Amino acid sequence: MMEITEGSHAVAEAVRLCRPQVVSAYPITPQTHIVEALADFVANGKLDAEYITVENELSALSACVGASAAGSRTYSATTSQGLLLMTEVVFNAAGMRLPIVMSIANRAVGAPLSIWNDMQDSISLRDAGWLQFYAEDNQEATDLHFLAYKVAESKEIQLPVFVCFDGFILSHTYEPIDMLLQEQVDQYLPKFDPAEKLDAKDPISFGMYATPEYYLEFRYEMDQAQKRAKDVIAKAGKEFGTMFGRDYSALTVGYLLDDAETVIVAMGSVCGTVKDAIDEMRAAGKKVGLLKIRVFRPFPSEEIAKALSKVKRVAVLDKNISLGAKGGATAIEVRDAMYGSMIPVKGYVLGLGGRDIRKKDIKEIVSLCENGIGDQFYGLRKELI
Amino acid sequence: MTLAVGCRARPGKSRDNKTGSWRVFKPSFDHEKCSKCGMCQTLCPEGCVHEDAEGFFDPDFTYCKGCGICATECPKEAIAMNQEEK
Incomplete structure (x- = not known):
């Protein structure tokens, strides 16, 4: 109802x-x-x-x-x-x-x-x-x-x-x-x-x-x-x-993955924003897709490796940070899932403590990923540090 | 034995945990020096020292943790602790 x-x-x-x-x-x-x-x-x-x-x-x-x-x-x-x-x-x-x-x-x-x-x-x-x-x-x-x-x-x-x-x-x-x-x-x-x-x-x-x-x-x-x-x-x-009528059998869910060159991997509500940004980027001719992780434990390593086997690059969004490690937990585990594939996986730590993530941020991250820039915090206020 | 899911155990299961596996130093009892005073049996925290038919004492190595209290307390220094090779 x-x-x-x-x-x-x-x-x-x-x-x-x-x-x-x-x-x-x-x-x-x-x-x-x-x-x-x-x-x-x-x-x-x-x-x-x-x-x-x-x-x-x-x-x-x-x-x-x-x-x-x-x-x-x-x-x-x-x-x-x-x-x-x-x-x-x-x-x-x-x-x-x-x-x-x-x-x-x-x-x-x-x-x-x-x-x-x-x-x-x-x-x-x-x-x-x-x-x-x-x-x-x-x-x-x-x-x-x-x-x-x-x-x-x-x-x-x-x-x-x-x-x-x-x-x-x-x-x-x-x-x-x-x-x-x-x-x-x-x-x-x-x-x-x-x-x-x-x-x-x-x-x-x-x-x-x-x-x-x-x-x-x-x-x-x-x-x-x-x-x-x-x-x-x-x-x-x-x-x-x-x-x-709502199928939850998949641990990961793809959005416009079939011909995607750059794929964003994300979890949770930000996926809605990512899809809107992808629609706009697609309209401008950019082949971008999303892989949503719905089940983080057990971690769907094989499913991720398979879903991303034909893409050119991967940008992982993390609303968490494993302090002292190479970024957030999702990026580290996605990179492990992709090990041996030669497809670059870049992590972006963002949105911590409620900082908004907007469509323009997703577009900017796609652009950074295309230029090989990643494994960093995204959206830092430079004037504060 | 097979593992119970969630380490769920019925009464008596502690019998599966043999404290003898904790041991690093193993006591050896020299019956030549022993005066049969029984201090080792009295003071063993594991209760694993037994008296034999002749009145001498020996530990049950299934449960002896190798704590060395018997060797420390023996008035005749009849108990030696030796590192055990496993």
């Missing part, structure tokens, strides 16, 4: 339709509207769940770990400092193989304090074992939650998922959303059937300690589950497409 909704409220409604049994979260800008709406749903009887209020994010995700281990479908949401405060539990949830779904309304991290958007928060936790989905618009941000539970709870995966969307740019923007109905979601997403759960009659412990004889193999098994997730996402995304 089409409705005009704020991104956060659309996400909250999607989560409600997933019938989580336990929600625990701590409000933080720009995630607040999501958990406010969920608290309202629970208070008004529209969602039959325990909403556990806690003193901070470390406790929020800890409550989710306990609830998930006890066999409940579990949800949280956070961003930025809140996510970083959760960090210890983020790693533990993945290690215990608990299928928690958490929305991340992406925001910059301090210091200096910034409430504005970039992707430093979730990207910084790319090694934690969670799957990471990135939405371009609010329709995707909504739908990816259904996909997230489906994939996370799959017996062959059993890993938690971040559903990431740009704070403010998406979370606070009103867009038309085709919202699924409860019976449609129930048909797509069966009740959570945990492989094992905490039960006093059949005692079990989660995440017990592993001596050096066993630890390496546990991490290997998690990595294998991440790799298997590619097929599970493809299958679950296709099923979603068959049932509701």
Whole structure:
């Protein structure tokens, strides 16, 4: 059913339709509207769940770990400092193989304090074992939650998922959303059937300690589950497409790639701006395309290498910076995916802390890339440095 | 044994973790010097020193971590710690 909704409220409604049994979260800008709406749903009887209020994010995700281990479908949401405060539990949830779904309304991290958007928060936790989905618009941000539970709870995966969307740019923007109905979601997403759960009659412990004889193999098994997730996402995304008309089977999505000479690789809401810039550049005769990364973990290396095998050059946009490394995380990993191809991959770190990215910036980056200039910050105010 | 997903364990699973693998120095008990006082058994933090039929003491190397408390406390200096080749 089409409705005009704020991104956060659309996400909250999607989560409600997933019938989580336990929600625990701590409000933080720009995630607040999501958990406010969920608290309202629970208070008004529209969602039959325990909403556990806690003193901070470390406790929020800890409550989710306990609830998930006890066999409940579990949800949280956070961003930025809140996510970083959760960090210890983020790693533990993945290690215990608990299928928690958490929305991340992406925001910059301090210091200096910034409430504005970039992707430093979730990207910084790319090694934690969670799957990471990135939405371009609010329709995707909504739908990816259904996909997230489906994939996370799959017996062959059993890993938690971040559903990431740009704070403010998406979370606070009103867009038309085709919202699924409860019976449609129930048909797509069966009740959570945990492989094992905490039960006093059949005692079990989660995440017990592993001596050096066993630890390496546990991490290997998690990595294998991440790799298997590619097929599970493809299958679950296709099923979603068959049932509701929007296919999420692809980990990466191309835009005007077929004859493209310069391709921009990007994640999240900036892809919309990139497409508009590409349309204008195409009208002026420039063969430019976009490869959107929708799933960052598992990282679609093979898919990227294949999609970009015939292009002349690649410009990767990063709204994050791995300080001290060669740019942002996406550029580093795309370059690794392209290793051996001789196609130049240039990275551009931009938009940090909410700096706007406009069509003219995309055009300027394409021009820099054509001239072999890259692996640098873009848009620095020279007068300040 | 095969790994349980998420390191999920039922009661008794700690038996799979043999602390003997932690050992760097291995005690050797010299029964010639031993006065059978039993201090090594009393003070072993792992509880892995056992008395045999003749009243002498020896550790169970499945669990001996090689901490060396027995060697330090032995009044007869009958226990030597030697680096173990693995």
